[in-house]
Amino acid sequence: MEPxxxxxxxxxxxxxxxxxTGGIYGSLALALVLIYRAxxxxxxxxxxxxxxxxxxxLWLIESGWPYWGAFFATLAIAFxxxxxxxxxxxxxxxxxxxxxxxxxxxxxxxGLNGAAFWIWGGETRAFPSxxxxxxxxxxxxxxxxxxxxVIGVSLAAVGLLYVFFRFTKLGLxxxxxxxxxxxxxxxxxxxxxxxALGWGFASVLGAxxxxxxxxxxxxxxxxxxxxxxxxxxxxxxxxxxSPIGAVVGGLVLGVGLxxxxxxVDFIGDQLKLPVAFAVILAVLLVxxxxxxxxxxxxxx
Amino acid sequence: MTRxxxxxxxxxAGAFLVAVALLTVLPHWLGDFRASQVAYVGIYFIAIMGLxxxxxxxxxxxxxxxxxMAIGGYTxxxxxxxxxxxDLWTIPLAGLVxxxxxxxxxxxxxxxxxxxxxxxTFAIAVALPAVLKKFDHFxxxxxxxxxxxxxxxxxxGYENVHVLGQTLTFNNWLYYLTxxxxxxxxxxxxxxxxxxxxxxxxxxxxxxxxxxxxxVNLPLYKTLAFGLSAFYAGVAGSLFALATxxxxxxxxxxxxxxYLLIGAVISGLGSLWGIAAGALFIQYVPDLASKYVSKAxxxxxxxxxxxxxxxxxxxxxxxxxxxxxxxxxxxxxLFRGHNQ
Numbered sequence: 001m002e003p004x005x006x007x008x009x010x011x012x013x014x015x016x017x018x019x020x021t022g023g024i025y026g027s028l029a030l031a032l033v034l035i036y037r038a039x040x041x042x043x044x045x046x047x048x049x050x051x052x053x054x055x056x057x058l059w060l061i062e063s064g065w066p067y068w069g070a071f072f073a074t075l076a077i078a079f080x081x082x083x084x085x086x087x088x089x090x091x092x093x094x095x096x097x098x099x100x101x102x103x104x105x106x107x108x109x110x111g112l113n114g115a116a117f118w119i120w121g122g123e124t125r126a127f128p129s130x131x132x133x134x135x136x137x138x139x140x141x142x143x144x145x146x147x148x149x150v151i152g153v154s155l156a157a158v159g160l161l162y163v164f165f166r167f168t169k170l171g172l173x174x175x176x177x178x179x180x181x182x183x184x185x186x187x188x189x190x191x192x193x194x195x196a197l198g199w200g201f202a203s204v205l206g207a208x209x210x211x212x213x214x215x216x217x218x219x220x221x222x223x224x225x226x227x228x229x230x231x232x233x234x235x236x237x238x239x240x241x242s243p244i245g246a247v248v249g250g251l252v253l254g255v256g257l258x259x260x261x262x263x264v265d266f267i268g269d270q271l272k273l274p275v276a277f278a279v280i281l282a283v284l285l286v287x288x289x290x291x292x293x294x295x296x297x298x299x300x
Numbered sequence: 301m302t303r304x305x306x307x308x309x310x311x312x313a314g315a316f317l318v319a320v321a322l323l324t325v326l327p328h329w330l331g332d333f334r335a336s337q338v339a340y341v342g343i344y345f346i347a348i349m350g351l352x353x354x355x356x357x358x359x360x361x362x363x364x365x366x367x368x369m370a371i372g373g374y375t376x377x378x379x380x381x382x383x384x385x386x387d388l389w390t391i392p393l394a395g396l397v398x399x400x401x402x403x404x405x406x407x408x409x410x411x412x413x414x415x416x417x418x419x420x421t422f423a424i425a426v427a428l429p430a431v432l433k434k435f436d437h438f439x440x441x442x443x444x445x446x447x448x449x450x451x452x453x454x455x456x457g458y459e460n461v462h463v464l465g466q467t468l469t470f471n472n473w474l475y476y477l478t479x480x481x482x483x484x485x486x487x488x489x490x491x492x493x494x495x496x497x498x499x500x501x502x503x504x505x506x507x508x509x510x511x512x513x514x515x516v517n518l519p520l521y522k523t524l525a526f527g528l529s530a531f532y533a534g535v536a537g538s539l540f541a542l543a544t545x546x547x548x549x550x551x552x553x554x555x556x557x558x559y560l561l562i563g564a565v566i567s568g569l570g571s572l573w574g575i576a577a578g579a580l581f582i583q584y585v586p587d588l589a590s591k592y593v594s595k596a597x598x599x600x601x602x603x604x605x606x607x608x609x610x611x612x613x614x615x616x617x618x619x620x621x622x623x624x625x626x627x628x629x630x631x632x633x634l635f636r637g638h639n640q
Contacts, residue, residue: 096616107608114601274427
């Protein structure tokens, strides 16, 4: 007899698979937060950028690359892609109102989605996973190795980013440029390029979440639509300003939604999204800048 | 009244009258099918006007105006489809119901600003289709509600319509209906936004703190802008339901909300005089992209996106931004001529 009985085992399994999807939401949410901090804009194309990168990864794998080779090559391509997008279409509207920039990212969303349909077609494709789908048993609870692997990769990525931002000079420059562009420019930080690098890192995180989610839901041009919505929810929940908030928000959302749709019959899969957003609206009303967001005090 | 203001007002009144005259005679040259397309342009025109009141004049970004259109559309559909109410009466009612929803949403929205508000409205638009599907007793679920052939539905969707001694095809009827409503709502918006209320809205947009310190009741006016804006969207949604003769949760998809904001930005935020451009963009650019570029799956979207991005890069302040920029030297000259 396992500890706590089958109910407890099922509960733990749901928590772990919730953490895995939560890690995926969290990575994309972190990408959104990085761009929000750098350019004060929500990048609605973040999910589609990840989807496009995942198609490139599949193309590399199908032309004979080993999985991890294709994985890191895709991250590099995604980085360059993110930088190029910032330089070509975002920089010209830097001084325009936020709505204008939002419209540009919506244009990117529509365009990248169409391009994927055009190049690779609309049918769903299987995407290989780096991890086996077997389960390991710990004290009577079966954990899928894939779930654990996804959690590991998400945490590693977040950890690496933290180290980069916290302990390198370039990371310091990126943070400075986001926090106070004028002052940074005065002390010699090349703010324009820092913003472009921020887009590059965000694009890498998007690609990462795309490649992690693809084995679970199959790859097609609309794969990231739902993931983007949950990532937005996670980012709001944690506070658009806060990288830690994004990750925590993603994990909380992943686990919470998994438990709700398993145990509350009325909600099931159908009302998952509305419930997610209702919770977030409620959080916003109590704490308008999210759980970890800073309340800004403006000078008049 | 300064001479400059008189010139502007005269030009605006002239433009309005020319537009009304053009729209009245236009169906003579349009075929039946084109008339229905231009009717949709009228519907987008109304919805963008509403969004502009909120986003352009008051500075509150909404990414969820499709949801208010859906509320208006469903109000009309339920009354005409389930309760046999005459369709014309449901149009103002749909506006009022959506406007009420807007007021209700406007109160909690007071706590949110900028992109947080944009995302909250986006959340509403995202969640609404699933909610409509779940409560199928009122909304018909995924099946939706059929208006075609219902007794309260003018012309039942296929018969000719007799109005003011004229006989119109159903599509021409839709055309005149939407554009008449659009013209009336335009006049109302022009009067409201040109006066004290419009000035208050713009003060809030430019600086909430300065507006408050000048005695503006911030919560009142921000909520009011939400309600008024949602009223317009509800009327547009009602007309949309009449034009499609059918509603289901996919009639008002998320992309509609995004298209409306695209239309508002291309029109130019904070002005009523470019809105036709945004409405035409929503209706025609996707069609043009598939007609003249390529019909391969996905290719029209790529063309649409490229056109959209180029237009926004060239006109970051929309059509009215361009008009203002090109008109300024001229009006400045006229103004100075008067002073000397």
